[in-house]
Amino acid sequence: MRISPLPPLPNLVAFEAAMRHGSFTRAAAELHLTQSAISRQVAQLEDFLGRKLFIREPRALRLTVSGQRYAEVVQRLLVGCAEATEDVMKVRSHTALTVACSSGVAVLWLTPRLASFREAHPEIQLRLTVNDSLASLSPAEFDIGMYYLREGPPPGLAARRLYGEEVFPVCAPGYLNGRTLAPAALANETLLMLDDGQRQWMSWQTWLANQGLPDATLRSVLTSNQYPILLQLAMEGQGIVLGWRHMIDACLREGLLVRASEASASLGGGYYAVWPRDRMEPAAARAFRSWLVRQATPPAA
Structure with a gap:
């Protein structure tokens, strides 16, 4: 017409x-x-x-x-x-970017920080996909991700280390009424444990063995296959959970959780940015990886 x-x-x-x-x-x-x-x-x-x-x-x-x-x-x-x-x-001009991560990373670390990336890159349309098993993800399903790894990344993926690993017990402030326990005494408390054989995360048995207690008997255990649920149970005074520094820093700062023991452990694991190795990396993924590195870099004193 x-x-x-x-x-x-x-x-x-x-x-x-x-x-x-x-x-x-x-x-x-x-x-x-x-x-x-x-x-x-x-x-x-x-x-x-x-x-x-x-x-x-x-x-x-x-x-x-x-x-x-x-x-x-x-x-x-x-x-x-x-x-x-x-x-x-x-x-x-919008560019789509699919970011993969575990539920713990999504809830505890990524979403509280994501506004700064979106403000710096309004042209990038983000899609978050939550999958607790990196090994089950196909490289075709995401552009970049953030995962805890104790060993190298799965085949077909490249990785860059963001954070090291420091693991220590935490609980609600009122659970121990301000006390901290020796590692041997922790076995007599209700321990909140991640129940997911696909993950490389440290178990209570491994943590206690790292403290010289390989034969410790756990008196009471409550398990879940979702780490954020375990943290919520700990905040509600239901027991003691292993906390990964950097993931739970905000909970400690806000007083939602406190250390239940001064002891800590590391098996050499850490949090990594991961991306498909055999695919041309999109500019949006490079921008997101650079942002992850900046977020993981401690501010200058």
Whole structure:
């Protein structure tokens, strides 16, 4: 369908700018044209319409009655066209990025920090996929991820270390009423344990063995296959859970959890940025990896 009659778009743009400024000179400055070019564009529009749009006074422009009616419609249409154009350009410029991580990383570390990345990169559309088993993820399913690894990454993935590992027992402030326990005494408490054979995370038995107690008998155990659930149980005073430093720092700062023992352990594991090795890394993934590294770098003293 042909839409007619329509005047040339530059004529409408010049008219709208002159109307807003009440001056050909100021309209010309906004549009980076000469005053005579703006005057000529408006005159062409008036010839097209067969109506005068402005009363030209020595120091100002005043809209005629026809000019007032026309200005309202033209401005609305030009603003709508500009907004629609901006929306289309934004959609075109957006880049999708799929970020994979475990539930613990998602809840405890990533989501509290994610606003800073989105603010710095509004053009990147993020999609978070939560999978507690990195080994079960295909490299085709994500662009970059953050996972705890004790050994090297699974085949087909590259990795960069972000944090080392420090693991220590934590509990609600009221659970031990301010006391801390020796490792041997912890075995007599209710211990909250991650029950997921696919993960490389340290178990209570491994942690106690690291403290010289390989044969410790656990008196009471409550298990879950979701680490955030174990932390919530600990916050509610249901027992003692192993805490990974960096993951639980915020809980300690806010007083939701406290150390239940001064002892800690490490098996050489840590948190890593991981990404498909045999695929060209998108610019958005490189930007996200750089952001992860900055987030993991302690601020200068």
